[in-house]
Amino acid sequence: MEKTTESATEIEEETGSYLQLSFSRAPKKNQEALAQLGKRWVQWLNKHGVSSKIYYLNSSSTTTTTTTTSEQVSPPQGIESIAKILSVSDDEILGASLQFYRDQAHADEVYSKMMQDETCGAIMKQFNSLVTPGKSMITDGFSLPRV
Numbered sequence: 001m002e003k004t005t006e007s008a009t010e011i012e013e014e015t016g017s018y019l020q021l022s023f024s025r026a027p028k029k030n031q032e033a034l035a036q037l038g039k040r041w042v043q044w045l046n047k048h049g050v051s052s053k054i055y056y057l058n059s060s061s062t063t064t065t066t067t068t069t070s071e072q073v074s075p076p077q078g079i080e081s082i083a084k085i086l087s088v089s090d091d092e093i094l095g096a097s098l099q100f101y102r103d104q105a106h107a108d109e110v111y112s113k114m115m116q117d118e119t120c121g122a123i124m125k126q127f128n129s130l131v132t133p134g135k136s137m138i139t140d141g142f143s144l145p146r147v
Contacts, residue, residue: 016051018107020099022139023082025092030130031056034095037130041097041123048110050099057083057094092132107141 026034038054045052075081088094101107114120131137 016100016102016106017144018101018104019142020097020101020107020139021142022097022099022137023086023094024097024127024131024137025086025088025094025135026131028091028093031093034093034127034130037123037126038095038097040119041127044117044119044123045099045110048113049106050101050110052097052099055096055098057088057096086138104141104143 035054042052042054082088083094086094099107101110
């Protein structure tokens with residue numbers, strides 16, 4: 001079996017050079033509604049040339065369960081759980097949205113379209129009704145390093 005590694009250029013060609021990463025939390029009872037809404041959101045982004053994925057944290061506890069046993073394992077010293085840092089309660093889910101853009105200009109262009117699109121407005125209104133009240137979405141943009 002031949003071992004291959006992807007160069008930074010190959011990764012950039014596949015995903016783009018700009019990543020918008022967002023975290024949001026919601027009551028567990030809203031997980032199915034959020035998943036359905038997330039599908040609509042991803043479709044809208046895809047239509048505008050953005051590759052997007054939404055993931056949900058497996059557990060909000062500060063320990064993790066191994067995949068081979070049900071044993072609880074604490075993270076090694078010096079490593080913090082995202083759920084712990086964000087104070088996610090046991091009755092909440094934590095979602096992570098990854099949006100890959102060609103570059104910062106592409107992200108700005110899509111954001112401008114988003115602000116003018118009625119479908120996006122309806123999605124955001126429904127999203128805001130499903131997330132935990134009083135808790136802000138945490139988001140920022142990241143660029144690949146230029147070597």
